[in-house]
Structures are given as structure tokens and as C-alpha cells.
Amino acid sequence: xxxxxxxxxxxxxxxxxxxxxxxxxxxxxxxxxxxxxxxxxxxxxxxxxxxxxxxxxxxxxxxxxxxxxxxxxxxxxxxxxxxxxxxxxxxxxxxxxxxxxxxxxxxxxx
Amino acid sequence: xxxxxxxxxxxxxxxxxxxxxxxxxxxxxxxxxxxxxxxxxxxxxxxxxxxxxxxxxxxxxxxxxxxxxxxxxxxxxxxxxxxxxxxxxxxxxxxxxxxxxxxxxxxxxxxxxxxxxxxxxxxxxxxxxxxxxxxxxxxxxxxxxxxxxxxxxxxxxxxxxxxxxxxxxxxxxxxxxxxxxxxxxxxxxxxxxxxxxxxxxxxxxxxxxxxxxxxxxxxxxxxxxxxxxxxxxxxxxxxxx
Numbered sequence: 001x002x003x004x005x006x007x008x009x010x011x012x013x014x015x016x017x018x019x020x021x022x023x024x025x026x027x028x029x030x031x032x033x034x035x036x037x038x039x040x041x042x043x044x045x046x047x048x049x050x051x052x053x054x055x056x057x058x059x060x061x062x063x064x065x066x067x068x069x070x071x072x073x074x075x076x077x078x079x080x081x082x083x084x085x086x087x088x089x090x091x092x093x094x095x096x097x098x099x100x101x102x103x104x105x106x107x108x109x110x
Numbered sequence: 111x112x113x114x115x116x117x118x119x120x121x122x123x124x125x126x127x128x129x130x131x132x133x134x135x136x137x138x139x140x141x142x143x144x145x146x147x148x149x150x151x152x153x154x155x156x157x158x159x160x161x162x163x164x165x166x167x168x169x170x171x172x173x174x175x176x177x178x179x180x181x182x183x184x185x186x187x188x189x190x191x192x193x194x195x196x197x198x199x200x201x202x203x204x205x206x207x208x209x210x211x212x213x214x215x216x217x218x219x220x221x222x223x224x225x226x227x228x229x230x231x232x233x234x235x236x237x238x239x240x241x242x243x244x245x246x247x248x249x250x251x252x253x254x255x256x257x258x259x260x261x262x263x264x265x266x267x268x269x270x271x272x273x274x275x276x277x278x279x280x281x282x283x284x285x286x287x288x289x290x291x292x293x294x295x296x297x298x299x300x301x302x303x304x305x306x307x308x309x310x311x312x313x314x315x316x317x318x319x320x321x322x323x324x325x326x327x328x329x330x331x332x333x334x335x336x337x338x339x340x341x342x343x344x345x346x347x348x349x350x351x
Contacts, residue, residue, distance in 0.1 A: 001150040007180045008155060014182045015163040015172045018189025019196070023221050026200030027207070027214075041336055043198035045300040049328045050191050051288045052304025054171070056324075058281035060317040076278060077285055084289045091137050093289075097282040098141075102275035 072109050076101035120234070120242035127232045128250045131224045135251065138166055139258015140265065141279050145170070147266025148273040149177050160259035164220060164252060167287070168192050170280045184321065191325055199226040206230070213245045220248035222255075297342070303331050 001008065029039070063069040080097035087093070139160065146156040159169055168189045175185040199221055206229070207217050221229075225248050234243035292301060307327040311320040 002177045003180055008151070008176060010182050011172060011175050011180075011185050012155075012159050012162060014185040015159065015165070015168055015175075015189050018186045019163050019165040019168055019193050020219065022190060022193040022196040023200060023218050026197055026204060027218055030201065030204055038336070039197065040201055041339070042194070042332065043201055045332050045339065046328075047195035047198060048291055048295060048298075048300035049304030049307075049332060050194055051284055051291060052301050053308045053321075053324055053328060054167075054192060054284045055281070055288055056305060056308035056312060057171075057321065058284055060312060060320070072275075073278075073281070076282070080282055080285045081289055084286050085293070088290070088293070090286055090290070091134060093286045094141075094279060094282040095137075097285070098276065098279045101278040101282075102272075105275040106272055 068109050072101055072104040075104060116239055117242055120238050121246045123235050123238045124243050124246035124250060127228050128247055128254070131228065131251050132254050134224060135166075135254035136258040136261070138283075139255050139260075140262035141276075142166075142169060143259045143262020143264070144266040144273070145173055145262075145276055145279060146176075146259075147263055148276055149173060151176060152267070153260055153263030156259045156263040157256060160256045163189075164255060165189070165193055165222065166255070167283060170283060173277070173280070187325065188321065195223070196221065199223075199230075202226075202230060207244070210241050210244065213241050217244055217248055220252050222251065225251045296346070297339070299335065299339070300332065303335070304328055307331060 003011065026039075059073060062073050076097050079100050080093050083096055084090075084093040142160070143153065143156045146159075147153070159172065163169055163172070171188060171192055172185065175181065175188070200218070203221065203226070207214055210217055217229075228247055228251075229244050232247070234240040288301065292298065295301070308320070308324045311324040311327055314320070315323050
């Protein structure tokens with residue numbers, strides 16, 4: 001554990017509050033009223049932008065100083081994209097991609 | 111028909127549509143539990159998080175908040191951003207969940223991607239109480255997720271293997287969602303805006319400070335391109351008709 005128990009509990013509360021705001025907000029805001037066109041526009045486009053942001057967030061610490069630093073990520077992501085385009089099986093793509101990455105960083109690019 | 115019989119009937123009807131979610135949640139829950147225990151967080155923490163937050167990708171993301179400097183505000187903001195898609199689910203379910211009475215708070219609480227994908231399409235069979243039907247779908251999915259997390263938490267401590275690189279499961283999850291969205295969506299601009307704003311902010315602000323600027327940049331660019339998006343969409347829908 002990096003954080004103390006109290007800090008961990010606060011983070012859990014934050015994740016819970018954040019999630020519940022996004023789940024309850026539409027039901028609270030649109031109680032009996034017509035839906036707001038700006039909010040529904042954001043609801044349509046934001047999911048796509050946010051996943052793009054999250055992919056970059058996950059890769060934020062990848063170094064480009066030497067090819068061996070970013071090779072494992074690049075190889076694993078290419079495999080995931082290809083596999084997912086082909087089979088479109090979420091669990092298969094995640095499982096195979098993660099195993100490929102783990103093997104690469106544990107054996108070849110140590 | 112007695113009350114209990116009615117409930118059992120609804121449970122029986124609710125189980126089959128949740129089977130695909132069972133597989134998914136058990137697998138992802140186990141991976142989550144193992145990941146948490148590899149960072150030193152025991153089963154208790156894992157189960158508490160899965161029980162309360164009950165949001166797969168946000169929980170995976172939260173592993174990074176639990177393993178870096180304590181920053182609750184960033185945790186809240188990132189969770190809001192990653193779960194912003196739920197706003198859309200909520201808007202889509204306003205009508206369906208309107209008259210669900212005492213079940214409503216729990217149905218909204220448990221409206222995950224997977225539960226949404228079932229409840230927005232599955233219809234209760236004739237003679238089955240629809241409120242109990244939606245309630246059991248939501249409850250079963252919630253149980254699968256908590257169960258998977260618990261099993262993962264136990265496995266993580268019992269089985270010792272080299273977990274180096276296991277964090278990549280988070281990257282894999284988002285890449286898979288990204289590809290899935292790319293395939294189903296005709297309009298790629300929001301996805302491209304997300305990636306480009308983030309990359310530019312990452313270069314400009316560095317890895318530890320780029321998230322909030324990226325969020326603001328994405329909101330700004332999306333807001334500015336709203337008119338164009340709406341016009342294009344109307345044009346596409348006009349063509350389709």
C-alpha cells in the first residue's frame with residue numbers, strides 16, 4: 001500500500017462520489033423537464049474523447065529515448081488493435097494483449 | 111401468486127440475459143483483485159471499492175491514484191471524466207426507469223456499461239414484474255463484479271507469480287474500448303480530438319500535469335465544434351431518410 005488507510009478510504013469515496021454523480025445527474029436534472037441539448041451533445045461526443053485521453057494517460061510514462069523503452073507497449077497495442085478488429089472479443093483482446101506485454105517486459109525487454 | 115413466487119419468477123427471468131456479463135465481470139474482477147493485491151491492497155479494500163464504486167474502468171484507473179501521491183481532487187475529476195459516458199446512459203434510461211419506485215435509486219446506482227447494455231434492450235417476459243426484473247439484472251451484475259474482485263483478491267495473495275507488466279491490463283482495456291468505439295462510430299472526430307488534445311498537453315505540460323489541461327482543451331474543442339457536429343449529423347440523418 002502506497003497510501004495510508006485513511007487516504008485509501010478517501011480515494012474510494014472520491015471514486016464512488018464521482019461515479020454516482022455521473023449516474024444520478026441525468027435523473028436529477030431532467031426530472032420532468034426537456035433534456036438540455038448541450039448536455040446531450042456532450043453525452044454523445046465526450047465518451048469518445050475521454051477514452052482517447054485515457055489511452056494517452058496510460059502511456060504517459062513511456063520513454064522514447066531508446067526503442068527498447070517503447071517497443072513492448074507498441075507491440076502489445078498493435079496486437080490488441082489487430083486482434084480486436086478481427087475477433088471483436090473484449091476479454092480475448094485484453095487477456096492476450098496483457099499476457100504479450102507481460103512476457104515482453106519479463107523476458108525480452110527486461 | 112404470492113409475493114415470493116413473483117420475485118423468484120423475476121429472478122429466473124433475469125438470470126439468462128446476464129450470463130455474458132457473468133463471464134466478463136468474473137474475469138475482469140479477478141484481474142482487478144490480483145492487480146490490487148500486487149500493489150499491496152488486500153481483499154477487503156478491493157471488495158469495498160467494488161461494492162461502493164462499482165465502476166470497472168474507474169476502479170482500474172483508481173489503482174493509479176492508490177499508488178501515487180495522495181490527490182483526492184484529481185481522483186474525483188478523473189472519475190467524472192471517465193464515467194461521463196454514464197450521463198448518456200442515464201439520459202437514455204429516463205423513461206424506462208421512470209416508474210420503478212423504490213428500486214429506482216439502486217437501478218441508477220448500478221447502471222454500469224454492461225447493465226445498461228442489458229436493461230436498455232432486454233424486455234421482461236410476459237407475467238414477470240418488470241421492476242423486479244430490472245432489479246435482479248442489476249443485482250446479479252453487481253454480485254458478479256464483487257465476487258470476481260474477491261476471488262482475485264484471494265488469488266493475488268495465495269498464488270505468487272511475477273506480476274511485472276500486469277498494470278498493462280488498464281491500457282489494454284482502454285485500447286479495446288477505443289477500437290470498439292472506432293468501429294461502431296461513423297464520426298471519428300471526438301476520438302481524434304481526445305487523443306490530439308491529450309498528446310499536445312502531454313508534450314506541453316509533462317506527464318504529471320497534463321490531465322486537467324487536457325480535460326479543459328477537450329471540453330473547449332468539443333464545445334467549439336458543436337455546431338459543425340450537429341449540422342453534419344442532421345445532414346447524415348437527412349440522407350438516411
